[in-house]
Amino acid sequence: MTPPVPVHLAPTDVPEYRRAIAAGGGEVVDAPHARVLVWSIHREPEALARTLERCPRVEWVMLPSAGVDRFLAAGVLDPSLTWVSAKGVYARPVAEHALTLTLALLRSIRERARAESWGVKRGRTLFGSRVLVIGGGGIARELAALLVPFGVHLTVCRRTPDPVAFAHATIAPDRVAEHVGDADVVVVAVPLSDATRGMVDADLLARMKESSVLVNVGRGAVVVTDDLVDALAAGTIAGAGLDVTDPEPLPDGHPLWSQELALITPHTANTHEMNVPLFADRIVENLERYAAGRRPRGLVDVAAGY
Structure with missing residues (x-):
């Protein structure tokens, strides 16, 4: 024995x-x-x-x-x-949360949850949209499967060229700037390392479409927080769904809390x-x-x- x-x-x-x-x-x-x-x-x-x-x-x-x-x-x-x-x-629940944040942003749920009047009707569908996932690990694979019913065009950025099931294209990290302008939804799902720290900065945000949304379920410091605050305030992008932030916990009174285009959850994807x-x-x-x-x-x- x-x-x-x-x-x-x-x-x-x-x-x-x-x-x-x-x-x-x-x-x-x-x-x-x-x-x-x-x-x-x-x-x-x-x-x-x-x-x-x-x-x-x-x-x-x-x-x-x-x-x-x-x-x-x-x-x-x-x-x-x-x-x-x-x-x-934890890939499956984190991917589920990424999808939740994406749908909430596209459907203006943050705005409607706080509304006290009928307001303006607005919202966009995820069906047929273009999604870029930065990160090719378990979260990306699980999210790719969840996105299948929506018929999206999915591009995955990862270090290795191995294809991801259900993705239409796999790109290297040095090609993110080239592709981010085509995406309706950009999901950050990479770990924090020297290579990924601050990769979503003012330059990358400026390359996104004004109608696109950013979702971060990776690590807060992958996104430059001050640059994101500026981009949201300027209307450079249409919204941001953040389960992770830098700093974390996000302090009371931080500009992101009052930003109408930001939807923040306190690292509760899992x-x-x-x-x-x-x-x-x-x-x-x-x-x-x-x-x-x-x-x-x-x-x-x-x-x-x-």
């Missing part, structure tokens, strides 16, 4: 994760005996570094967040270890109720892969930053 994989669960004991460890053939142990560390919260990289000092035998570290930018910035991602993120785990069971499933799968000597799902490229 194969012995259980020794796993340390920290910094909090999440019952769903403890059950997932057992279901995946693991056993929760004290830090010095662990081969795998499951980090149970999306923050506190300094605490993670201190925990790793107590885990001299750890080989794999599993993080519950899809993006690892805060851990990378803190210098925690030791390249001698195998780092595993939750990328792809909530605690959604992400705990989804990450638990990833724990089960990856512990089985660890025991079998297989590559983990969600492997982090430390050099690339995601």
Whole structure:
């Protein structure tokens, strides 16, 4: 009989994760005996570094967040270890949220939700529109499938030329500026890295159509916030749906809150109720892969930053 994989669960004991460890053939142990560390919260990289000092035998570290930018910035991602993120785990609910924001913007739901009179009738359809998704990972793939019934023309921007199912075209990042002016909807779904930080700036926004809308479900700092505020105020674009912002949380009184063309949700594309069971499933799968000597799902490229 194969012995259980020794796993340390920290910094909090999440019952769903403890059950997932057992279901995946693991056993929760004290830090010095662990081969795998499951980090149970999306923050506190300094605490993670201190925990790793107590885990001299750890080989794999599993993080519950899809993006690892805060851990990378803190210098925690030791390249001698195998780092595993939750990328792809939350793709379906995040894609659902991106679609929700898109439809709400096109149908002027933000304006109507606050209205106190009949007002002006306006709204546009998503059917037959042109959509550009910046990012070619799990969110893009799930969103592409959700967009099929709308008959959109979908272009996906990604690092590699591999096609995305249901997309009509796949382009490299250096061609975004060339294509953004054709899009009715631009969805940002990339992780934060040196290459993506600030990529949606005043120049790119100026290239968008005045009737187009921007949706960001990736990372806030991919969009230059001050440039977006200026673009919305000037009517350069027709609206922005943001589940992520820079800074985050977005402070009270920030100009985006009062901007009539902005629809903001507080990083709720995947909530605690959604992400705990989804990450638990990833724990089960990856512990089985660890025991079998297989590559983990969600492997982090430390050099690339995601």
